[in-house]
Amino acid sequence: MVEIMNKLPKPKVEMKDTFQKVVKEVNDISSKALSQADKIKYKLEESYYRPIFKKDLELSSYKMIRIIDEDKKHQDSRVSVNSIGYLDRVKDMDVLTLYRKFLPDLNYIFYPSNQDELFYIHPLKENNYISIDEFFDQIRKDKVFELERIAQCLGACSFKVTSIEEKEEYTKRKLDSKVHTKSVVSPGLKASHIQTSYVSSKIESESTFIGSSEPVIPILEYFKDDSDITSLIQLRMNKDNTLVYKRFEFASNYGTGMNTKIAVNVDFALKKYGFVPNASFESAVEKQNRTKLVYEVRFEKNE
Numbered sequence: 001m002v003e004i005m006n007k008l009p010k011p012k013v014e015m016k017d018t019f020q021k022v023v024k025e026v027n028d029i030s031s032k033a034l035s036q037a038d039k040i041k042y043k044l045e046e047s048y049y050r051p052i053f054k055k056d057l058e059l060s061s062y063k064m065i066r067i068i069d070e071d072k073k074h075q076d077s078r079v080s081v082n083s084i085g086y087l088d089r090v091k092d093m094d095v096l097t098l099y100r101k102f103l104p105d106l107n108y109i110f111y112p113s114n115q116d117e118l119f120y121i122h123p124l125k126e127n128n129y130i131s132i133d134e135f136f137d138q139i140r141k142d143k144v145f146e147l148e149r150i151a152q153c154l155g156a157c158s159f160k161v162t163s164i165e166e167k168e169e170y171t172k173r174k175l176d177s178k179v180h181t182k183s184v185v186s187p188g189l190k191a192s193h194i195q196t197s198y199v200s201s202k203i204e205s206e207s208t209f210i211g212s213s214e215p216v217i218p219i220l221e222y223f224k225d226d227s228d229i230t231s232l233i234q235l236r237m238n239k240d241n242t243l244v245y246k247r248f249e250f251a252s253n254y255g256t257g258m259n260t261k262i263a264v265n266v267d268f269a270l271k272k273y274g275f276v277p278n279a280s281f282e283s284a285v286e287k288q289n290r291t292k293l294v295y296e297v298r299f300e301k302n303e
Helices: 002-007 012-049 054-058 100-105 132-153 227-237 260-272 281-289
Strands: 064-068 085-090 093-099 109-111 118-121 128-131 158-172 193-208 245-251 291-298
Touching: 064 100, 064 260, 085 260, 093 100, 093 260, 118 132, 118 260, 128 132, 132 158, 132 193, 132 227, 132 281, 132 291, 227 245, 260 281, 281 291
Parallel strands: 064 093, 109 128
Antiparallel strands: 064 118, 085 093, 118 128, 158 193, 158 291, 245 291
């Protein structure tokens, strides 16, 4: 009899409880599935918008920074709540885009001010960035000032820094069959071209001092690893030194941390963000490569 009763349908109340239990389990599974799907979607949104938060700046350093007022597309996304900016991939480089209103809270210094839009990292100073428009000018000024300070600390009577650019141009020329020339053509250069070399120079800075026979060791930044400058300091710090005059040449690109590959990335960024410079950043690097700084320092006045 017991076996027969067990085989009979269960009371309706028990069937209702079982049904509710099944429904609850289905809902839980659906909720978990939706939650998992939302997590995946959130991660995809993070990968797309790449928001940056203040804490992220402590973990990484960035070569290039872009400063803007706002970007509704990024700021209105749920993954960007409380963000201070976002990362943008430009060719082989991540550009850190920051919202201007957050700059006072960040440990960054911008030259000449934060009113420009694109900046590249200072080659020597951490968290310092130089405007792309002023990059080479700013570093040149810094190096010239350091050379002046070196001269003064070592007791010089005068110093001068001259920038010299050497350039070669190739221009087409008309060939007249009736005229025979004996011009010398460089190897690899077509006879229909003329090679022209010229040099342009500019005095970057020139000063005279009272001079001193008690030199002090200068603080070096750009030239701390330059053998010519360290030798000059050693000569002057020697009490028996008889040094009167010294002349050095430095590559203008020395100490900038810049090369052609980086310049190409910068040019891509300029184009992407709508800048139309008079000349490409790569051409500016090439100009630095063919320019040198001539440093002259004198420790005894001309009679």
